[in-house]
Amino acid sequence: MxxxxxxxxxxxxxxxxxxxxxxxxxxxxxxxxxxxxxxxxxxxxxxxxxxxxxxxxxxxxxxxxxxxxxxxxxxxxxxxxxxxxxxxxxxxxxxxxGTSYIKLIEVLKSIKRESGLNIKCFSEMTTEEVSGYTGLDERLAKLSKRRHFDEPFLIFGNDKESIYVTTEIIRRGYNHTQGGIFHHIMGKNxxxxxxxxxxxxxxxxxxxxxxxxxxxxxxxxxxxxxxxxxxxxxxxxxxxxxxxxxxxxxxxxxxxxxxxxxxxxxxxxxxx
Ligand SMILES: [Mg+2]
Structure with a gap:
């Protein structure tokens, strides 16, 4: 090198x-x-x-x-x-x-349940939906669903609702970030x-x-x-x-x- x-x-x-x-x-x-x-x-x-x-x-x-x-x-x-x-x-x-994927989904689903907000997790999306939101072709969309440490999600709501979700993720001891249209929940990585x-x-x-x-x-x-x-x-x-x-x-x-x-x-x- x-x-x-x-x-x-x-x-x-x-x-x-x-x-x-x-x-x-x-x-x-x-x-x-x-x-x-x-x-x-x-x-x-x-x-x-x-x-x-x-x-x-x-x-x-x-x-x-x-x-x-x-x-x-x-x-x-x-x-x-x-x-x-x-x-x-x-x-x-x-x-x-990172934190295990199963754990991250569990946390996100509990925030969704308790808040009643319109959150859509990546794991709930079909390959076609992922393809639609990301513009990835079907083959790549499939590969993008093989996740280990990070769950992307969408919030269909206003800024206040987005801030609520972000705050709740951090309060529960996880990290939040945003890249493009997707929010992400992950461990302390x-x-x-x-x-x-x-x-x-x-x-x-x-x-x-x-x-x-x-x-x-x-x-x-x-x-x-x-x-x-x-x-x-x-x-x-x-x-x-x-x-x-x-x-x-x-x-x-x-x-x-x-x-x-x-x-x-x-x-x-x-x-x-
Ligand atoms: Mg980028």
């Missing part, structure tokens, strides 16, 4: 177009990253199965972070340095940070905790590593807080998420994979 730089990236609305899920406009920067042997870590609210599909398509062999920091999947033998993991499965060394652990492992061997992260949404904030160079892309509406404020924030002038491409090319030429 290149021992100087480590890049983390969100997928939806960042490396992938928020509507078409295409990464085509990012191909020049993806190619350059590959040529320079810079590790590119996908860090997404997507599931392991979905991320694996994009890794395969893009030709990425690096570790990845699923479901908003719920799980870190490290290909067996990727690191020569020692590190702690929770289990091995299907060729990965896995670090589990977030993207930042997972990113920090991976940076720690990489730094055992490459102490001077510069860490970079690209994202577009509120759920990327914890990841931005733990890297050296946080890069915020505009959201699909062409605006920066106003909830993300950091003194070292780099505001990239672009949306989705096109913005990603420009930002990564600019960064790499800057560091040259």
């Amino acid at each position: 290149n021992n100087n730089i480590l890049v983390f990236t969100d997928l939806d609305g960042t490396l992938l177009d928020s509507e078409t899920y295409s990464y085509k406009s990012a191909l020049p920067a993806l190619k350059l990253i590959k040529n320079k042997k810079i590790p590119l870590i996908f860090c997404s609210s997507k599931t392991k199965s979905e991320i694996e599909m994009y890794r395969k398509r893009i030709g990425n062999d690096d570790p990845f972070i699923s479901e908003n920091g719920g799980g870190i999947f490290i290909p067996g033998g990727y690191f020569s340095q020692k590190f702690k993991y929770d289990k091995t499965a299907k060729g990965y060394e896995i670090i589990e940070l 977030d993207k930042g905790k997972a990113v920090k652990i991976l940076i720690g492992i990489f730094k055992k061997k490459h102490p001077k590593l510069l860490s970079v992260a690209l994202g577009d949404s509120f759920n990327d904030l914890p990841m931005f807080e733990v890297v050296d160079r946080p890069i915020l892309l505009k959201n699909p509406d062409g605006e920066y998420d106003s909830r993300i404020k950091l003194s070292n924030m780099i505001f990239a002038d672009g949306v989705g994979p096109k913005g990603w491409n420009q930002a990564v090319l600019a960064l790499l030429s800057d560091l040259n």
